[in-house]
Amino acid sequence: MKKLFILCLMLPLLQQVTAQTYITRNGLISIYSHTPAEDINAANNEVASVLNASTGDFDFKVAIKSFHFKKTAMEEHFNNPDYMDSEKFPKAGFKGKITNLSAVDFTKDGSYKVSVQGNLTIRDVTKPITVDATINISGGVVTAESTFSVNRKEYNVIGESFVQKKIADQIQLTVKCKYDKR
Amino acid sequence: MKFKHFIQSFFCLLVSFKSFSQDVDADKLLDETTKKKDTATRYVDGTFLSTRIVDGHTVETTQKGVLDFRISHRFGTLNQGIYELFGLDNASMRFGFDYGLSDRFTVGLGRSTFEKQYDGFLKYRLLWQSEGQKQMPVSLTLVASMIIKTLKDPTGAKIKNTDRYYYAYQALLARKFSEGFSLQLMPTLIHYNMVPSATLKNNFYAIGAGARVKLTKRLSLNAEYYYQLPGNKIDGTHNALSVGFDIATAGHVFQLHLTNSTGMTERTVITETTGRWNKGDIHFGFNVSRVFTVKKPKEVKM
Numbered sequence: 001m002k003k004l005f006i007l008c009l010m011l012p013l014l015q016q017v018t019a020q021t022y023i024t025r026n027g028l029i030s031i032y033s034h035t036p037a038e039d040i041n042a043a044n045n046e047v048a049s050v051l052n053a054s055t056g057d058f059d060f061k062v063a064i065k066s067f068h069f070k071k072t073a074m075e076e077h078f079n080n081p082d083y084m085d086s087e088k089f090p091k092a093g094f095k096g097k098i099t100n101l102s103a104v105d106f107t108k109d110g111s112y113k114v115s116v117q118g119n120l121t122i123r124d125v126t127k128p129i130t131v132d133a134t135i136n137i138s139g140g141v142v143t144a145e146s147t148f149s150v151n152r153k154e155y156n157v158i159g160e161s162f163v164q165k166k167i168a169d170q171i172q173l174t175v176k177c178k179y180d181k182r
Numbered sequence: 183m184k185f186k187h188f189i190q191s192f193f194c195l196l197v198s199f200k201s202f203s204q205d206v207d208a209d210k211l212l213d214e215t216t217k218k219k220d221t222a223t224r225y226v227d228g229t230f231l232s233t234r235i236v237d238g239h240t241v242e243t244t245q246k247g248v249l250d251f252r253i254s255h256r257f258g259t260l261n262q263g264i265y266e267l268f269g270l271d272n273a274s275m276r277f278g279f280d281y282g283l284s285d286r287f288t289v290g291l292g293r294s295t296f297e298k299q300y301d302g303f304l305k306y307r308l309l310w311q312s313e314g315q316k317q318m319p320v321s322l323t324l325v326a327s328m329i330i331k332t333l334k335d336p337t338g339a340k341i342k343n344t345d346r347y348y349y350a351y352q353a354l355l356a357r358k359f360s361e362g363f364s365l366q367l368m369p370t371l372i373h374y375n376m377v378p379s380a381t382l383k384n385n386f387y388a389i390g391a392g393a394r395v396k397l398t399k400r401l402s403l404n405a406e407y408y409y410q411l412p413g414n415k416i417d418g419t420h421n422a423l424s425v426g427f428d429i430a431t432a433g434h435v436f437q438l439h440l441t442n443s444t445g446m447t448e449r450t451v452i453t454e455t456t457g458r459w460n461k462g463d464i465h466f467g468f469n470v471s472r473v474f475t476v477k478k479p480k481e482v483k484m
Contacts, residue, residue, distance in 0.1 A: 025211050048211035061208035063216055071475065072227075072245060073432060080399065093208065163432065182206060 020053040020106060020181065022142050027177030029062055033168040040167065042067045042078065049177045051144065053106045056098035058116055058144075060175070061091055082159050085123065092122045094129075104135055111136050116146070122155035133175075142179040147172065223316040229358040230366075232435045232471055233280060233288070233305075235392040235406040236424035237443060237451040238368060241323040241356040243307045244282035247477030252292075253277045254446050254469040261462030269465060276446040281476070286310070296445040303327035311358060323354040329447045345376035350448035356392075366392040370408070372453050378416060386453045387411040394428075402428045404439070408452045415453075422455040426467075437469040 027047030033040040044067040050059040064086035069075040079086040096118015098104070104112040112135045120129045133146035149170045152158075159167060230240035233250065244250050254276045258269030266272065278292025278301070286307040293300055309322035329348040335341060349372070356366035368390035377384055390408040397403055406424045426439025442457035442464060443450065457463030 021206060023206055023211060025215050046212075046215050048208040048215060050206050050208050050211065059208040061212040063212060066215075066219075070478065073473075077432065091209075091212065 022051040022053065022179035023182050024049050024177050024179050027060070027175065029060075029176075030174045031067070032172040032174070034172075035166055035168050038166040040069075040074065042069045042075070044068065047175065047177060049144075049179070051142065051177075051179055053104075053142075056101035058094070058096050058098060058118065060095075060177075061093040064090055064092060077159070077163075083157055089123045092120075094118055094120045099130075104137075106137060106142065109138050120150065120155075122150075123157065125155045127154060140181075143177065144179070145174075145176045147174045149173070221314055223312050223314045226311040226313065226321070226358050229311065229321055229356050229364045230394050230404075231402055231428040231430050232437060232469070234437070234469060235366070235394070235404050236426050236437065236439045236441055236467075236469075237422070237446050238390060238392065238406055238408070238448070239303075239305060239323070239325050239352065239354060240366060240392065241307065241321040241354045243286055243288045243305060243323065244280050244473075246282045246285045247475060248282045249474045249476045250280040250282075250471055251277075251474065252280065252469060252471045254467065256296075256441065256444055256446065256465045256467035259457060259463045259465055261464070274444050274446070292447075294446055294450075296450060297331050297333040299329055299331050299333075299445070299447055299450070301327055301329045301447045311356075320355055320357045323356075325352040325354065326350070327448060329449055341376065347375045348447075348449045349373040350452075352390075352448070362396040364394040366390075368392065368408075370448070370452060372449055374449070374453075382416065383414045386414055388452045390452070397427075400430045404428055404437070408455075410453065418456055419453060420455055420458050422451045423459060433473055435469075435471045437471075439467050439469075440464050441467055 025048050026045055027049050028043065028045045029047050030041065030043040044062055046063060046066045048061045051057070064084045065079060067075070067078060069078065078084055081088070096116045098114045099117050100115055104114060114133050114135055115130060116133050117130045118128070119126050129148070131146050131148040133144055136143040136145070149172050151169055152167070152171050153169055230242050233240055233242045233244060256274045258266055258272035260268045262269050274294065274296040276292050276294040278290055280288050280290040282288050288305040290303045290305070291301070303325055305323060305325045307321065307323045309318055309320060311321045312318045327350045329350070331346045331348065351371045352368050354366055354368050356364060358364040370388045370390060372386040372388070374384050374386070388408050388410045390406065392404065392406040395403045404426050406422070408422045410419070410421055420442065422441065422443045424439050424441035424443065426437055429436040429438070442459050443455040444457065444465060445451060445454065457465065
């Protein structure tokens with residue numbers, strides 16, 4: 001019985017070892033739109049993300065208001081109801097899973113190509129997407145990186161008619177997160 | 183005894199399960215970040231849509247590295263009738279450039295057709311209304327401008343160059359009370375190097391009030407009134423009252439208004455407005471502002 005007692009005591013410790021969760025509050029996401037008329041860039045370095053190394057669950061959340069543009073006018077447009085409507089939809093996010101988790105060895109340094117399948121939510125529109133990502137492990141520090149494109153119109157990000165020539169339909173998103181062990 | 187151990191083990195199991203289910207999710211992490219930011223200082227922007235209410239300055243300054251090219255027209259008075267197409271045949275014009283040396287400091291130069299004036303100003307936002315960690319209930323902007331009237335004296339009399347100089351000093355005190363309403367007070371001192379009549383003193387005092395009511399996202403209603411303090415007032419002049427709309431589009435602000443002033447510099451508006459609203463001496467006018475980013479702001483930190 002005493003053995004069982006000790007075993008139970010150790011259970012939480014065991015869990016610390018196996019269920020490794022990685023978190024960040026200051027991941028980076030940048031958006032890029034290219035048209036012959038204008039290039040648009042914005043970045044947000046306050047991405048919150050959780051990566052569960054044992055299940056491969058990937059979770060990202062961003063605040064729309066934390067995207068910053070070079071031009072303040074652009075930033076205002078981005079937040080206003082014609083575009084992202086940050087008052088009504090303050091957050092966007094992605095929840096998914098690494099489909100080839102076995103390809104990643106979190107205990108060994110290296111660069112691992114993974115495929116992440118999940119749901120992207122922008123303006124409360126949720127659509128399934130699959131993106132290629134890279135997980136880098138170096139000296140125990142986990143970094144995840146991915147670049148993919150999203151058709152803004154599928155998520156009702158439209159804007160006024162007179163700016164359509166300046167904004168590409170396909171918006172390139174780049175995510176880069178450096179995680180801390182939880 | 184055995185039973186006691188069993189209870190202990192069971193309790194430990196519970197504890198371990200609890201830590202197992204203690205999940206983090208990104209949503210919670212993000213809320214923590216947002217909460218932290220909410221308590222940080224947030225500067226209130228958009229007290230006014232533009233750097234001018236109609237003729238006079240607002241507390242707003244031009245963004246750093248941005249050049250604001252402004253063209254303003256005041257047409258003739260509406261009571262001139264159909265022959266002059268209600269004033270549209272005649273226009274007084276000012277064009278000018280405002281440049282943001284920093285987010286708080288703007289310099290500007292302008293030229294008016296009315297009395298062939300040149301004007302230049304320095305404008306500094308001393309206090310910026312803010313919320314959160316640093317709370318400031320109002321914005322305070324100081325403006326100092328100099329005006330040179332180069333119109334030749336109609337009588338042909340030679341006057342000294344310095345007698346053509348005018349100075350205006352304003353303290354603009356504004357508060358954005360809500361998303362839809364801003365109010366501004368403008369105590370003003372205008373100095374004439376030479377006054378038009380010998381009985382006048384060189385310093386003229388006035389107090390102005392301006393307001394903005396937001397009608398829709400891109401449209402707001404503005405009004406501006408300057409009251410000349412009694413004691414030192416040029417004969418035949420009246421207090422300036424202007425009412426207008428601001429229409430904002432990407433990179434432009436259009437301002438359409440009705441005013442009883444013909445000129446657009448401080449001295450021609452505040453101390454030398456001769457029109458009267460109740461006599462129909464109302465000018466239709468507009469300001470067009472186009473901004474150019476001259477100096478690229480620093481990259482958003484990656």
